[in-house]
Amino acid sequence: MHQEYTVIEGDFTNAGTASSSVKKTLKQLGVAPQIVKRVVVALYEAEVNAIAHAYGGKVLVDIEADKIHMVVADKGPGIPDIAQAMQEGYSTARPEVRDMGFGAGMGLPNMQKNVDVLNVTSEVGVGTTVEMIVNFV
Amino acid sequence: MTLREIVEKLNATVYLGQSRLDEDVTTAFASDLMSDVLTLKDTPMLITGLCNVQTIRTCDMATLDIVVFVRNKKPTPDMVELAEDNDMVLIATSYSMFKTCGLLFDAGIQPLY
Numbered sequence: 001m002h003q004e005y006t007v008i009e010g011d012f013t014n015a016g017t018a019s020s021s022v023k024k025t026l027k028q029l030g031v032a033p034q035i036v037k038r039v040v041v042a043l044y045e046a047e048v049n050a051i052a053h054a055y056g057g058k059v060l061v062d063i064e065a066d067k068i069h070m071v072v073a074d075k076g077p078g079i080p081d082i083a084q085a086m087q088e089g090y091s092t093a094r095p096e097v098r099d100m101g102f103g104a105g106m107g108l109p110n111m112q113k114n115v116d117v118l119n120v121t122s123e124v125g126v127g128t129t130v131e132m133i134v135n136f137v
Numbered sequence: 138m139t140l141r142e143i144v145e146k147l148n149a150t151v152y153l154g155q156s157r158l159d160e161d162v163t164t165a166f167a168s169d170l171m172s173d174v175l176t177l178k179d180t181p182m183l184i185t186g187l188c189n190v191q192t193i194r195t196c197d198m199a200t201l202d203i204v205v206f207v208r209n210k211k212p213t214p215d216m217v218e219l220a221e222d223n224d225m226v227l228i229a230t231s232y233s234m235f236k237t238c239g240l241l242f243d244a245g246i247q248p249l250y
Contacts (some may be wrong), residue, residue, distance in 0.1 A: 016194035023198070037200055043196040099245050101171030101187045101195065110176055 005059040007050045012100050015051050018059040022070075025063065031136055039068055040052070040135045042114040045107040046072040046130045052084040053077065054099040054127060067116075070132045084119075086112065120130065120137040138162055138244055145199045147205065147230040147231065149170075152212050154203075154226030162203065165245045167238050170193040173238055179249055184237055186210055202226065207234045228248060 003025070005018035023040045043059070050057045054076025061119075062069040079085045086108050095104025113117050117133035139193040144151055147209070168174055168185040173194050174183060182203040185192060188210035196204060197219075204220075208211060212220070217246040222228050230237060242248070 013190055015191060016198065019198055020194070033200070037198075040198045043195070045172075045175060100189065100191045101169060102191075103172075104170055104172045106172040106176065110172070111178075 001063040003061040003063075006059075007054075007057045007059060008104070009021045009051065009054065010096075011051055015048050015100075016044050018047055018061070022061055022068075022110060024078040026068070029063070035134065036135055038114040039070075041132070042111045043070055043072070043134055045111050046070070046100050048100075048133070049107050049130070050074040050076075050128075052093055052102060056126070065089055066137060067133055067135045070134075071129060072132075073127065073129040075127045077124055079120070080124050082120050082122060138241075138246060140228075142244075143241065143246075144206070144228055146244060147228070147232055147237060148231040149205065149228045150211075152163065152227040152229060153217050153220050154224075154228075157226050160226075162246060164249055165205075165238075165241055166244060166249050167234055169234075171188050174201065177201070181249055182246070184234065184241075186234055188212060188216070190216055192216070193223070193225070196220075197223050199216060203236060204228070205230060207237050235239065 019040045026036045055076030055083030060071040088109045089105040091105035097103040115132040116135050119131040122128040162182050164181040169187040177247045183201050188206050193216050203226040209231045212227050214240040
């Protein structure tokens with residue numbers, strides 16, 4: 001099952017739309033609640049990052065029998081040093097992002113904790129792609 | 138402690154979830170930082186001063202369904218609508234975060250950590 005969502009820069013009102021929809025789909029498919037939570041927390045963190053840091057992007061979700069594959073690809077400034085961005089507490093978030101309760105430098109580390117596979121690729125001045133896989137068993 | 142007792146203790150207003158007031162609450166977590174809420178493995182009642190749509194979205198993702206807004210923060214109609222879809226309880230008190238936590242801790246509500 002393939003799903004696609006569009007992420008718009010600065011559109012915090014709709015942050016979580018993709019995650020919320022994926023949550024409903026996984027629940028309908030009977031995926032275990034603790035797995036659903038890991039998936040949607042990681043995807044939500046990625047969505048918030050794309051809205052907060054980039055100029056918009058796409059969320060691509062593929063649900064298979066035994067796993068979910070998620071790609072959040074944004075057009076944006078990119079991440080010059082991914083290892084630094086993965087460190088808990090490191091953040092470049094703007095004040096308005098912090099006003100929404102985010103921007104504490106916990107997003108990428110929390111994604112890592114919740115998924116089985118995390119690949120972050122980025123090109124400065126072009127954008128960032130976050131690929132995540134969560135196995136259902 | 139039931140939600141009804143919590144509402145009385147905090148002199149709070151119920152914005153959503155009247156039908157769930159007889160449910161028991163045993164644990165709570167207090168934070169304005171949604172990133173922190175997203176790291177919780179458990180599902181406590183959330184006490185927060187952050188009152189926007191992202192509070193509700195975050196609770197949805199983190200599977201928390203009871204929120205206490207402190208210091209006169211009142212949920213907006215779009216927040217209530219979104220929370221309604223997720224069968225949540227939203228209550229609001231004029232008490233500060235510190236006073237709210239103190240009263241509930243004293244009444245036996247447990248911390249997560």
